Amino acid sequence: MLAHRLIERKRDGGRIEPGEWRALALAYAKGHVPDYQMAALLMACFLRGLERSETAALTEAMLLSGDRLDLEYLGRPRIDKHSTGGVGDKVSLVLAPLVASLGVAVPMMSGRSLGHTGGTLDKLESIPGFRTNLTLAEAKAQLETLGCAMMGQTPEIAPADKKMYALRDATATVESIPLIASSIMSKKLAEGLTGLVLDMKRGSGALIQDLDRVLELADVMINLGTDHGCPVVALVTAMDRPLGRACGNALEVEEAIAALKGEGPDDLMDVTYALGAEMLVLADVCDDSASARVELENAIATGRAAERFQRIIEAQGGNPGVVDDPAALPQAAEVEIFTAARRGFVARVEPKTIGRGIIEMGGGRTRVEDAADPSVGLVITARPGDWVEAGEPLATIFARDRTGIGSGRHALRAAIVIADEAEPPLPLISHRITSRGVELYSA
Numbered sequence: 001m002l003a004h005r006l007i008e009r010k011r012d013g014g015r016i017e018p019g020e021w022r023a024l025a026l027a028y029a030k031g032h033v034p035d036y037q038m039a040a041l042l043m044a045c046f047l048r049g050l051e052r053s054e055t056a057a058l059t060e061a062m063l064l065s066g067d068r069l070d071l072e073y074l075g076r077p078r079i080d081k082h083s084t085g086g087v088g089d090k091v092s093l094v095l096a097p098l099v100a101s102l103g104v105a106v107p108m109m110s111g112r113s114l115g116h117t118g119g120t121l122d123k124l125e126s127i128p129g130f131r132t133n134l135t136l137a138e139a140k141a142q143l144e145t146l147g148c149a150m151m152g153q154t155p156e157i158a159p160a161d162k163k164m165y166a167l168r169d170a171t172a173t174v175e176s177i178p179l180i181a182s183s184i185m186s187k188k189l190a191e192g193l194t195g196l197v198l199d200m201k202r203g204s205g206a207l208i209q210d211l212d213r214v215l216e217l218a219d220v221m222i223n224l225g226t227d228h229g230c231p232v233v234a235l236v237t238a239m240d241r242p243l244g245r246a247c248g249n250a251l252e253v254e255e256a257i258a259a260l261k262g263e264g265p266d267d268l269m270d271v272t273y274a275l276g277a278e279m280l281v282l283a284d285v286c287d288d289s290a291s292a293r294v295e296l297e298n299a300i301a302t303g304r305a306a307e308r309f310q311r312i313i314e315a316q317g318g319n320p321g322v323v324d325d326p327a328a329l330p331q332a333a334e335v336e337i338f339t340a341a342r343r344g345f346v347a348r349v350e351p352k353t354i355g356r357g358i359i360e361m362g363g364g365r366t367r368v369e370d371a372a373d374p375s376v377g378l379v380i381t382a383r384p385g386d387w388v389e390a391g392e393p394l395a396t397i398f399a400r401d402r403t404g405i406g407s408g409r410h411a412l413r414a415a416i417v418i419a420d421e422a423e424p425p426l427p428l429i430s431h432r433i434t435s436r437g438v439e440l441y442s443a
């Protein structure tokens with residue numbers, strides 16, 4: 001009866017009280033509330049919205065539906081990074097070992113690809129043998145020895161969110177600021193962090209495209225963190241084009257390894273260093289972002305960060321040889337260069353079209369239970385604003401067969417727009433948001 005009453009009230013624009021959210025989240029996690037009732041309630045929340053205090057109560061309720069990691073015994077700052085998702089976004093693969101190599105514990109709990117966006121777990125699993133389904137005990141042991149665990153949401157962490165997020169994905173109720181904020185923050189707060197850095201994507205390939213709504217989402221999440229004693233800093237970064245060049249699981253791991261060796265593309269390095277600097281300052285390892293950047297660059301130049309990634313891979317059952325020899329990653333059977341059909345400026349490289357093209361090629365998933373082929377993807381060297389001549393290479397297609405090459409070509413033809421003029425793309429990093437407000441980003 002509780003669920004029916006709450007659906008009715010939210011449908012009519014009323015509010016749900018903290019005790020009611022708690023009872024509902026617990027009952028749902030235990031299977032005492034059916035999916036059809038929860039789906040109806042989520043749609044009512046999506047359409048009617050939640051007051052800030054309701055968002056806080058829902059976050060708390062989902063957090064309390066499971067366990068909270070107690071990592072104080074590590075005696076180190078514990079900082080994670082969360083991205084709202086995009087195409088070519090392999091920052092976590094570089095950032096987690098990099099920041100861990102500088103003395104910060106990084107309990108990185110990530111998700112799978114869904115829709116057109118990629119997922120860190122799928123990328124990691126393209127490393128032969130790599131296990132992302134660590135138990136909490138395994139994660140804790142690894143945080144103690146290596147300062148980093150790269151894993152999925154365990155059954156103990158915010159189980160109500162786990163079920164609700166899957167249901168939202170199936171019922172077109174994902175794109176709601178209070179539901180996104182409470183979902184992400186319930187999981188992050190369960191990690192027992194001392195600080196959190198958010199990479200808020202904006203632009204045509206982002207979950208929320210419009211800047212004002214991105215800033216509002218950041219503000220809600222920062223407040224939720226503050227309420228729980230977890231300082232949160234957010235950077236707004238561009239997702240109107242893919243990040244870096246590689247899109248596709250094994251190809252992105254290869255690019256992340258190159259980045260850990262100091263050979264990553266500039267945009268990937270800039271976003272990684274900017275987020276890493278925020279993590280080191282939040283951790284009190286550095287006083288300001290300029291000195292933090294020097295530390296980060298140094299950890300890459302000395303090989304310390306790449307070595308940490310190698311040890312993490314080994315600890316999680318993967319083949320650490322991929323760091324020295326990326327050819328040990330799954331390789332596509334067919335490779336083809338894609339060239340420009342005309343001369344002109346690259347006006348757009350549309351991330352959603354790229355992400356959907358990779359799904360079509362078999363490298364992504366349309367349902368959580370689908371298997372993705374790790375070897376397929378697109379490496380796009382053309383950047384918005386570049387001048388190109390007809391016949392010039394713009395990208396390389398990696399596919400499992402000729403049909404996949406055709407799908408890749410089709411996606412690239414639609415995604416890469418060449419025109420006589422090109423509008424400037426979004427600034428790579430545009431805003432920094434803290435509990436004190438929004439400022440324009442300056443490195």
Ligand code: URA
Pocket residue numbers: 084111165174179180181183184
């Ligand atoms: N990621 C999450 O974990 N939850 C959301 O609602 C959206 C993105």
